[in-house]
Amino acid sequence: MSLPGSQRVAGTDGSDFHHRERIAEHYRVSIETKPRLRILIYLHFVLALLVLFQLVTYHVPLIKTVKTPRPHLWQYIWIMTILPSICGLLSMNKNHLFLMKLFFRGTVTLGLGTIMTTIILNLSDLFTFKKLKSNHHLDEVEPQTFLGFPLLILWYIFLIIMVQIHAFSLYMANILLHSWQQYKSTKQN
Known part of the structure; x- marks a missing residue:
């Protein structure tokens, strides 16, 4: 950079920039990926607050303004993904590999594993709901609703949405892990 009013060095026309230093690739990748992962983790927090609100309104007898459906086991397990998400946010401040690995493994086991298991185990209920709706027998069964919407459809x-958020956040975390590990290995050599 030059100061205003300064002159260019004699003998150069500005095309001699090829010898200058460039930003290392792992720094560039890290800088581009961190904000995306932060957004995904914040989206996860918003949806976790919804589940936490449902759990609290169901279990606290003072809050009974809205008829809250009974929580399922998977919600109690899934809500623990808040802890790995906090580790993921903390890891991005100083490229902390251990915390990012905790985020990755916690999201795979508690987040994605729980959600995929829930989807697979409740798939028969979804097909039964679809069959009853197409045969117009849904009024006889009276499905569980929340604010007028079928609860099964809302959960799906x-x-x-959570599968997508977890999958994208795992993808971004994997990119950061590879970038940071590459930096650590080049730094040690």
């Missing part, structure tokens, strides 16, 4: 919408 939530689960599909």
Whole structure:
């Protein structure tokens, strides 16, 4: 950079920039990926707050303004993904490999594993709901609803959104892990 009013060095026309230093690739990748992962983790926090709100309103007898459906076991397991997400946020400040690995493994086991298991185990209920709806026998069964919407459909919408958030965050975490590990190995040599 030059100061305003300064002159260019004699003998150069500005095309001699090829010898200058460039930003290392792992720094560039890290800088581009961190904000994306932060957004995904914050989206996860927003959806975790919804589940936490449901758990609290169901278990606290003072809050009974909205008829809250009974929580499922998978919600109690899935809500623990808040801890790996906090590790993921903390790891990005100083490229902390151990915390990012905790985020990755916690998201795979508690987050994605729980959600995929829930989707697979409740798939028969979804097909039964579809069959009853197409045969117009849904009024006889009276499905569980929340604010007028079928609860099963709302849960599947939530689960599909969470699969996408977890999958993208795992992809971004994997990119950061490879970038940071490459930096650590070149730094040690």
